[in-house]
Amino acid sequence: MNTTTFSIIAAAVGLVVLACAHWLAVDYFFFAGYTILQFVVLATAWNILGGYCGYVNFGTAAFFALGAYSSVFMHKTFPLPIPLLIVFGAVVSGIVGLGMGYLTLRLRGAFFSIATLAMAVVFQTLVVNWDYVGGSRGAYIIHPENFEFGPLKVHYIEYLFVLMLALAVIALVTARTIERSQLGYGFATIRDDELAAEACGVPTLRLKLIATTLSGAFMGMAGAPFPYYIGYVQPQSAFALDYAVNSIAMPMIGGTTSWVGPLVGSILLGSAQQYATVTISSAVNLLIVGLMLVAFVIIAPNGLIGLVQERGRAWRKP
Amino acid sequence: MSALLHVDNISKRFGGFVALDGIDLEVQPGERLGLIGPNGSGKSTLVNCICGTLQNEAGNVQFDGHKMDGLAAHQRTHRGLARSFQLPRPFHSMTLADNLRIPLLYTVRARAGLLHSAGDLDARCAELLTMFSLDKKASHRPRDLTQVEMRKLELARAMAAEPKLLIADESMAGLSHSEIDDILALLVRLNETGITIILIEHIMSAVMSFSQRLAVLVSGKKIADGKPEDVVRDPEVVRAYIGQ
């Protein structure tokens, strides 16, 4: 199935989801759905660098928060419609991703991961001390109750839901396209054996920089609408390590070698967390994530996709 | 005729340990050079410095008339320098065919622009697989290969980059006599098509029959460099080996 066909199918699925949600017209569904779709984008973005190239980024929160705070910044300076904010967030986080990559990608495995953690804290500290966007006191973003576009009038949360749905579709299509392209092959060689990749003529640094830029850009896109969703942004929550653990756990549980893994992982884990928040408490969320991450990483290293593939292979053997 | 590869007084240290101490080496186009030396003498370090996997501290490397200093490994591969690894390093998540496609995509096509179509690359891939008798396992993963096949894959992948100079780093360790002959015959055939080859080996019979010239490395220094029959009679060389 080529990219165009897949894009059309993905868009169609998205429209079906949207139609059902619109018909249901339950605000809670939009709130919960937005969170899960946000995870789809974050997990897919993380997987481009983590799953495809094998470089574990602990700084997801930083890129996400940068997207959110560029929206806060623009809100105070020159209000823009959210789709433009998404583009702006992508550019900011993409550039930061490029810069971070340039500084840290020469480091081997574990050092790279620790460096990403360090950068996340440095950015958090910078934002905490930047009063224009609220600093540690936080910033309030008030949004209108409804979104109106010509004859169309929906609750604002539905508008945000649609935006995130569109982002999720774009992210998935991008990931799949990369996976099947020469770029994707190059990424896989970096993951399998970077030294051998160089010896074969793969420009590993350049490819890794592309991966960090793309990954960062998508995370920034996911963060850009966040202030409008949550209403009140403060560094403590925007930069929370929770984003890192989720964006790592979801692809690892779903499977890191393909675009399907992060999708499956984020829907599963995201829904489980929503359910836990409503029925037990929101603290239990991270316990679930931690337990599932550890369990899957030990028992099913290739995630759910890996389990399915093995089942398929075992079933096919006579 | 100027040398294809010119290694000029390169040195490399790891902390306090001197791995290479002022090595000079020249390889002429089309030549078959053998490189021998005891374990730990610096052969692999030399290869790594020539190919750019490691950066040498002093001296320089010239290949095909160009200075290689500061060039990353992939750039040197693009210029025509290829190597196989002592311990095979295949791309485990890919099939054999895809393993070969990587250098075809990233080196050959990068060099020639879009002169090569996908069909051309596929054909070349099939050709290499057949040449190295790996065609039956083309859609298998490296984990399904035998030792010999892994070594052949290493060489095939290096060849896929269409190099001018191929460095074969201990491709024959642990193989049986007939397997060694297989690989030797392959290398000779490759050389006959014009590819310069540096063979790094411990198996003396293979080295002697293959090499037109022989260089000997001991403790990071080159102690001999000349015709194979002369080198093996060099007292210093004999001492280095008997002393093992």
Added chain:
Amino acid sequence: MDFNLLINAIIAGLLLGGFYAAVSAGIAIAFGMLDIVNIAHPAFVILGSYIAYTVNINLGVDPIVVSILALPAFYALGAFIYQVYYLSFEKRGQEALRGLAFFFGLLFITEVTLLLVFGADYRYVEAAYIGPSIHVGQFELPLRMLVPCVVALALFGAIQLFVTRTFIGRAIMAVSQDQLALQLMAADPIRIKRIAFAISIATASIAGALLIVIQPVEPSVGRDYIGRVFAICVLGGLGSMPGTLVAAILIGVVESLTATFYGPSWAPAVSFGFLLLTLAVRPAGLMGR
């Protein structure tokens, strides 16, 4: 410039740095010698804090004494975790991605379990030396910082002695440098690594008690330390205990000075900034191999 303020800040920094060394000791062993990126270590330190707190509050035992009594339990925990880590990842050669994710998961499991059991309130312990200070001239040495610093240095000294004088200790140094050679000496490298990792987790018990003596603790406090301890270990040079100590004190002093003169909200950037600088300029650290 207020000279008094400067000296007090430096003294506080030195004492703090000593404590940081205790927290980093575990990572110096796990990451520096065994190449295990145990980012869950700070969570185990917090676990140690809560154990010290529980026994202290209920039985009135001195927190540091509690932590010493808890050493066998932490040692066993460490041995168990290493065994799981080894069988699941090291053996299969998948430490890079999966091992990291494993410890990340453990970090959250530990932290949230503590949160669910103890709640998010800050907890603190009671001990004779929390409160009073020694005055040397016009300078102040708070005992609640001095005692942990002294204990930390003792801990460091003990580890350094162990690693240089005992057979197992030297085997641990050997396994970090050449696993094959160790095997040829008929010592089981897996057992040696398990012992080393168990020791690294055991240090968390003591470090935890020291932490809750210095400051009140709540479950997410550990997160501040993740980057800090790695910064210290990388700066000090992986595998060098003396280097780690020097780096810890250095970072303690710089953080203290930053907090005093620029405000505490800038302090986190210090250690992380240091880390990035070290990684960029001299990844081998001050005294690395």
